[in-house]
Amino acid sequence: MKLYQLRSKQSFPISAKEAWEFLSDPGNLKVITPPHMGFEILSGNDRAMFPGQIIQYTVSPFPGYKTKWVTEITHVKEGEYFVDEQKFGPYALWHHKHFIKPIDGGVEMEDVIDYKIPFGILGQMAHPLLVKKQLKQIFAFREQKLIELFGSLKNTTKELQFKTI
Template sequence: MSYHILERTQLLPVTLPEAWKFFSAPGNLKHITPAYMGFEVLSDSGSETMYPGQIISYYVKPLFGFKMFWMTEITHVKEQEYFIDEQRFGPYQFWHHTHFFREIPGGVEMRDLVHYRLPFGPFGKLAHALLVKNQLHGIFDFRYQVLEKQFGKFPEQV
């Protein structure tokens, strides 16, 4: 059984409370997702911050503009340290995404660790090699740029 890992780190020149407030608000997901993904949040939990057990549902257009339903659950939250979202229904056979936050001199280190697996056996492996891997990297590259524009470059990166 094979699965894939995507890990990304970004340094942001903001306080830990500012970073946490932004990333723990489900409504901000749309702002850090490329428009071509057709990301549309469907659920309205009435909460401005996430909590364990929260279900968030969306529509996404990951392949060729086909709209797909995606539902995730926020399974763990440790305030200003990390939170985990896991797919319950959607395009992946398995999706486990941990978002880590750590205060550092001059700002915050934000690290993402995603473990995922595609369905359809050998066809999923082929789709990953030809399309999905690059698309996921592109989504995280886009997010990096959006966050840099919103919060600024970390001093060592200027």
């Protein structure tokens, strides 16, 4: 089974504190998820983020397919990073690191996601046609929504990279 990695970076003219307050609030995940995905938080967003926190969602990653997704916040370093891991959901593995770093004029937000697709060779065949395409759409929506909310730093570029490990 192949392991895939997605890396995304964006820079914004806000403070690290503002970025942390937004990203560490599980309720804001719905704000930066495309509406067509039917994303709803069922539980776990009633308090500030902490290691061991379980968050339950429903999501429809593809038309006609709705699933429950359960993640655990496994690591938190206040103001700098947190990690969520899928406990139950559409992936065979989902390990998502969120980093926040102050830079000149604002903050850089970086996501590093290591993931595996279920269903063996069928999942590997579906990756470039469905999964990778869907993740690109999600991160394009997220990029635009974050720019609407926070603006954009001049002379910075947004990065989105996929690789197979």
